[in-house]
Amino acid sequence: MRVFLEQLINGLTIGSFYGLIALGYSMVYGVLKLINFAHGDFFALGSYLGYTLLVFASAVLTTHLGPWTGMLAAMAVAALSLALVGVLVERAAYRPIYPAGRLPAVVSALGASIIIQNLIMIVWGPRYQAYPASAIPNLRLEVGAFGFTALQLAILGISFALMAGLYFLIQKTTWGAAVRATALDRDTAALMGINFSRVIRFIFTLGPALGALTGVMVGMYYRQISFTMGWSYGLKAFTATILGGIGNIPGAMFGGLILGVVEMLASAYVSTAWKDVFVFLILILVLIFRPTGLFGEKVAEKV
Amino acid sequence: MSAHLPVSLAAGLRRAGLPLVLALFAVYPFAAGAYFVDVGFFFGIYALLGLSLNIVLGEVGLYDLGHAGFYAIGAYTTAILNTRFGIPVLLLLPVSALAAGLFAYLVTSPVIHLRGDYLCIVTIGMGEIVRLALINNPFGLTGGPNGVYGIAAPSLGFWVLDSSREHYFLVWIVVGLAILALRRLQRSRIGRAWNCIREDEVAAQATGIDVRRHKLLAFVLGAVLAGVAGNLYAGKLMVVSPESFTFWESCLMFCIVLIGGMGSVPGVVIGAAAISLFPEIFRPFATYRMVVFGLAMILMMMFRPGGFWPRRRGGLEARDLLARLWRRHD
Amino acid sequence: MTDPAQIVLETTALSKLFGGLTAVGELDLKVLQGQIHSLIGPNGAGKTTVFNVVTGIYRPERGRVLFEGQDITGLKPHRIVERGIARTFQNIRLFSNLTCRENVMAGRHCRTHAGLAASLLATRRQAAEEKAILRDAEHRLRQVGLWDSRDELARNIAYGRQRQLEIARALATAPRLLVLDEPSSGLNPRETEDLMEFIRRIIREEHLTVLLIEHDMNVVMGISDRVTVMDGGRKIAEGLPREIYRDPVVIEAYLGAGA
Numbered sequence: 001m002r003v004f005l006e007q008l009i010n011g012l013t014i015g016s017f018y019g020l021i022a023l024g025y026s027m028v029y030g031v032l033k034l035i036n037f038a039h040g041d042f043f044a045l046g047s048y049l050g051y052t053l054l055v056f057a058s059a060v061l062t063t064h065l066g067p068w069t070g071m072l073a074a075m076a077v078a079a080l081s082l083a084l085v086g087v088l089v090e091r092a093a094y095r096p097i098y099p100a101g102r103l104p105a106v107v108s109a110l111g112a113s114i115i116i117q118n119l120i121m122i123v124w125g126p127r128y129q130a131y132p133a134s135a136i137p138n139l140r141l142e143v144g145a146f147g148f149t150a151l152q153l154a155i156l157g158i159s160f161a162l163m164a165g166l167y168f169l170i171q172k173t174t175w176g177a178a179v180r181a182t183a184l185d186r187d188t189a190a191l192m193g194i195n196f197s198r199v200i201r202f203i204f205t206l207g208p209a210l211g212a213l214t215g216v217m218v219g220m221y222y223r224q225i226s227f228t229m230g231w232s233y234g235l236k237a238f239t240a241t242i243l244g245g246i247g248n249i250p251g252a253m254f255g256g257l258i259l260g261v262v263e264m265l266a267s268a269y270v271s272t273a274w275k276d277v278f279v280f281l282i283l284i285l286v287l288i289f290r291p292t293g294l295f296g297e298k299v300a301e302k303v
Numbered sequence: 304m305s306a307h308l309p310v311s312l313a314a315g316l317r318r319a320g321l322p323l324v325l326a327l328f329a330v331y332p333f334a335a336g337a338y339f340v341d342v343g344f345f346f347g348i349y350a351l352l353g354l355s356l357n358i359v360l361g362e363v364g365l366y367d368l369g370h371a372g373f374y375a376i377g378a379y380t381t382a383i384l385n386t387r388f389g390i391p392v393l394l395l396l397p398v399s400a401l402a403a404g405l406f407a408y409l410v411t412s413p414v415i416h417l418r419g420d421y422l423c424i425v426t427i428g429m430g431e432i433v434r435l436a437l438i439n440n441p442f443g444l445t446g447g448p449n450g451v452y453g454i455a456a457p458s459l460g461f462w463v464l465d466s467s468r469e470h471y472f473l474v475w476i477v478v479g480l481a482i483l484a485l486r487r488l489q490r491s492r493i494g495r496a497w498n499c500i501r502e503d504e505v506a507a508q509a510t511g512i513d514v515r516r517h518k519l520l521a522f523v524l525g526a527v528l529a530g531v532a533g534n535l536y537a538g539k540l541m542v543v544s545p546e547s548f549t550f551w552e553s554c555l556m557f558c559i560v561l562i563g564g565m566g567s568v569p570g571v572v573i574g575a576a577a578i579s580l581f582p583e584i585f586r587p588f589a590t591y592r593m594v595v596f597g598l599a600m601i602l603m604m605m606f607r608p609g610g611f612w613p614r615r616r617g618g619l620e621a622r623d624l625l626a627r628l629w630r631r632h633d
Numbered sequence: 634m635t636d637p638a639q640i641v642l643e644t645t646a647l648s649k650l651f652g653g654l655t656a657v658g659e660l661d662l663k664v665l666q667g668q669i670h671s672l673i674g675p676n677g678a679g680k681t682t683v684f685n686v687v688t689g690i691y692r693p694e695r696g697r698v699l700f701e702g703q704d705i706t707g708l709k710p711h712r713i714v715e716r717g718i719a720r721t722f723q724n725i726r727l728f729s730n731l732t733c734r735e736n737v738m739a740g741r742h743c744r745t746h747a748g749l750a751a752s753l754l755a756t757r758r759q760a761a762e763e764k765a766i767l768r769d770a771e772h773r774l775r776q777v778g779l780w781d782s783r784d785e786l787a788r789n790i791a792y793g794r795q796r797q798l799e800i801a802r803a804l805a806t807a808p809r810l811l812v813l814d815e816p817s818s819g820l821n822p823r824e825t826e827d828l829m830e831f832i833r834r835i836i837r838e839e840h841l842t843v844l845l846i847e848h849d850m851n852v853v854m855g856i857s858d859r860v861t862v863m864d865g866g867r868k869i870a871e872g873l874p875r876e877i878y879r880d881p882v883v884i885e886a887y888l889g890a891g892a
Contacts, residue, residue, distance in 0.1 A: 033420075035420075035423075093601050096605050097601075097604050097605060097608070100604060100605075100608035101608070103366075103561055103565075104561070104604040104608040105604070107557075107558060107561050107562070107600055107603075107604050108600065108601045108604045108605075110554055110558070110597075110600060111596075111597040111598065111599070111600030111601040111604070112597065112601065113597070114593055114594070114596060114597030114600070115593075115594050115597035115598060115601075117593075118591075118593040118594045118597065119594060122590055122591070122594070231550075235427070235431070235550070238424070239424065239427075239428065242421065242424045246420060246421075273438075273439045274435070274439060276431065276435050277431075277432050277435045277436060277439075280428035280429075280431055280432050280435075281428075281432065283424070283425075283428055284414065284425050284428050284429070287414065287417060287421050287424070287425055288413050288414060288417075
């Protein structure tokens, strides 16, 4: 039972990471029908920026203001930086390609991903880096028979708060409605007065920023980061997007959570080595039997 | 767009072109050093892989980002059957091809009806499942992360093909045969059916084409050709390991087809050249090589999205083709 | 009493539901050999849905579709084409980046047999079949007057001619029933006249039966032998064109009560 609960918490934690990253994929895919391969690398870049901040400002931040401030500062810096990077990448690498169609856009996204990933490798080196131990809060809590770290709870809390906030934003505000409308029917949305460029700017600042925040949290949680993490997290997060239903933004979050839990339970009860295979198999089965994802996408084709 | 040469000159070039290219290919391994002959070999492998994916992606328009899985099945079939049972590598060529084809049939049958993007994700998943399964060494067959080593070189009776030059010619003869076969398919009822499916699946159905069967056929044939490439690869390297069959490889193949020109055989060969020769040309810039590669991909899509050598001039430009697909799929 | 041998297409109690929406409800339809049968009704009446069920794109929830006495309910679209029903679409669906000739050649697919082996080996039989396909495509293109544009891409020819190309492609499948979804849509009056004349001509030449959806009353009145009117998924009237024209039920369906 204890193992189950611990794995459940682990699963929800990593699931919330997938979910937050998946949001970025889902928003971009919903509006542009583009698989933004570079999104995983936004996440990685955010993680590395947080790392750099913590390493170089460690004296000030963690010594004087405590590791929590350090973490929040890293998240803020990463998020703001990636919000900028996201818009720049869209402007430079994607916008000129839209008229050429979907496949060229995908290739361009792959190109952008390669560039960012290799720039990370060039700047920070090909070996693993680790978030400095001094930057990690090491408060432990005991609740009955279960032990958690304060960090874990904080991360879960922050992640869920972010997801709740995103859910509210997408479902209940006009900004969110604009994004959803554009995803459903771009031309009609434009006719209704929705400024397409603004929607683009919105999703390419919010998505990468969220990804970057998540990157810092991952860095704090697992400590080790590598320049290939964008690839691995990105692929999982994208499958979470599909699991939730393409273009279904809240669905992406739930898809991430489910994916994380399934992955952790699989690694605990099936085998760690085969957990990824298990996860992909689940995805494929879902697509065979429920092709529009678990929560359904909102597109239909009229003949 | 491109400058128009006077008709006679263009026709003359075209007639002289093919024999000239063939001559260049034949002479190259005698003029170049062993290292560069090896580069030529890998160019051939990528050409074969590109042609195999072209059937699925270029002719039928199905987004397959897991094609490295079929390549892996071919390579590992050769590796395992040769190292465990001593079966000659060359004999294993059709066996590996069939194994890959059978695998493709079994695995894509349940998902072939899925809409474009979902099929894409499933192919990514399949490719990853193959790679992960190979790493996990089920039944002790695949050697785990280190792979299988000690694969013999291909041989015809007493003639063992183990020099760079011999491998080079072997792969390019296979590529030549593949090109002949693919050209014939392009001009056949099946090739037409494939192109119709790519253009408009619903209309193809309504015109009497069995869409499901033809999609499946494309996947199986693509897998068969990729399996052939796997066998040739295994026979040359004598070692196969999961690292050679990653998602990245599938992406490379995807780019070869796209950059070369979808559905265009000469385009795919050019795309393979670009992909395999690129790292060599940019060797001096080693660290920045990949950054430049990524940049090149973006620029290519910006200025020549139809590919280096599109199938139809003024016709099947990716830009227009896909703009229509985009509208349909919204 | 209608001679059963004369019924080309028949639907019995055909129903198609989408969730809670009854797109087609209990439809009984009989189309007779050699006739031009029009299906009309206000937008959303379910006409295209009927076509989609008949041609196998949708499965009906209830009822059957019989073609030349054989039950074809639930067959896949390409099988139905093989049986002898060909269709065109409301929004023209051509193979845009293929040439006109290639579009029409596609229609011959279901009537030819060259498989993988034959194509790879380029057998004599396959070569002969390819020649026959080219000949047939030429015949069809000339029939619709598109032979001059045979090597043009389908998306580059004029709209009216695209319609004709779609019909040529359908004819290439050698159908016995031609199902046309709003063939005059987007055509000017002159083109519409040509189309009507063309339909009359091919019926005679090819011994076809035609079922069509139309909004243009000139076409309906001008060429139909029989008209079925639908509204809200159900048949509300049926008969000769001139009977339908004056039927108050029909008028009300189109114009609303109190017209």
